[in-house]
Amino acid sequence: MSSNQTSGETSSALDQSAESLGMGGSLAPEKDAEAYRKRMARRQDVQRQRVSERNIEKGLVLVFTGHGKGKTTASLGLALRTLGHGHNVAVVQFIKGGWEPGEAKALKIFGEALSWHALGEGFTWETQDRERDRQLVQAAWETSLAYLSDPNQKLVVLDEVNVALKLGYLELDQVLRGLEERPELTHVALTGRGAPDGLIQRADLVTEMSLIKHPFREQGVKAQQGIEF
Numbered sequence: 001m002s003s004n005q006t007s008g009e010t011s012s013a014l015d016q017s018a019e020s021l022g023m024g025g026s027l028a029p030e031k032d033a034e035a036y037r038k039r040m041a042r043r044q045d046v047q048r049q050r051v052s053e054r055n056i057e058k059g060l061v062l063v064f065t066g067h068g069k070g071k072t073t074a075s076l077g078l079a080l081r082t083l084g085h086g087h088n089v090a091v092v093q094f095i096k097g098g099w100e101p102g103e104a105k106a107l108k109i110f111g112e113a114l115s116w117h118a119l120g121e122g123f124t125w126e127t128q129d130r131e132r133d134r135q136l137v138q139a140a141w142e143t144s145l146a147y148l149s150d151p152n153q154k155l156v157v158l159d160e161v162n163v164a165l166k167l168g169y170l171e172l173d174q175v176l177r178g179l180e181e182r183p184e185l186t187h188v189a190l191t192g193r194g195a196p197d198g199l200i201q202r203a204d205l206v207t208e209m210s211l212i213k214h215p216f217r218e219q220g221v222k223a224q225q226g227i228e229f
Contacts, residue, residue: 011053017046059186060204061179065162065195068209075157075189076103082187083110087154090147094140094164094192095120095133101229115153117143120160124167137169144178151183162192165199172198 021043022028030036062078064071079089091104097120107114119140121127141164147156164170176198179188190199200206215221223229 011050014046014050014053018043018050021046057185058204059182059184059188061202062187062189062205062207063162063195063199063203064189064191064207064209065193065200066208067193067211069211069214070209071191071193072159074207074209075159075191076107078187078189079114079155079157080107082155083107083113085154086113088113088115088152089155089157090115090150090153091117091157091159092140092144092147092161093118093120093159094137095123095160097121097136099229102226115147119143133167134169137164140164141170141174141178145181148178148186148188149181149183151186153186156182156186156188158188158190160192161190162195162199164192165196166192166194172196175199176202 021039024036024040024043028036028039030039062075064074076091079091082089089110091114093116097118100118104116104118107116117140120136121132124130124133127133144156144158144161147153161170161175165172165175175190179202182188190203195206216223
């Protein structure tokens with residue numbers, strides 16, 4: 001048995017122990033304080049072991065997809081976190097364009113550490129020109145490639161690139177090849193509904209936002225500053 005197999009099996013056992021011990025609080029079955037303290041002490045020990053065994057550092061491919069709200073918001077949260085640590089971030093927006101969202105205005109405080117490009121001209125029902133949309137997406141992808149291969153960038157956000165793929169304006173192979181051009185420790189976040197299976201398989205982290213309720217649909221609430229843009 002290889003050391004990687006042994007490590008993986010140990011990690012799996014620790015993960016199971018953590019799940020069995022639970023989060024604590026009212027979810028724990030213990031009624032008295034001392035029994036509860038012992039459970040949480042065991043949980044703490046397991047968590048410390050889990051953290052100590054995860055010692056790999058690498059550039060990650062993170063995909064935020066699904067029909068629910070929050071995909072771009074999640075990626076820009078990563079951008080803010082990365083900028084806060086003093087690293088460079090590039091944001092390339094596909095499809096979107098023609099307006100400056102609140103995040104772009106707020107993040108200007110980081111100056112040259114942030115590169116922001118909104119390279120679309122709006123949604124398909126606004127542009128009404130497939131060939132023009134395709135050209136803009138391809139141009140945005142060329143811009144993306146320059147940042148993906150740049151060792152000075154810690155995080156590259158490809159906002160709505162999944163939609164560009166879904167619409168057929170980009171080929172999956174193009175994107176997968178571009179991801180391989182990254183330096184070893186550069187992260188990339190790809191957002192938009194309809195992420196293709198090939199991208200999901202390549203990703204290190206995939207989060208699917210589920211649509212449970214939305215005020216636009218159920219209540220007729222318009223897009224508002226700070227919520228949608």
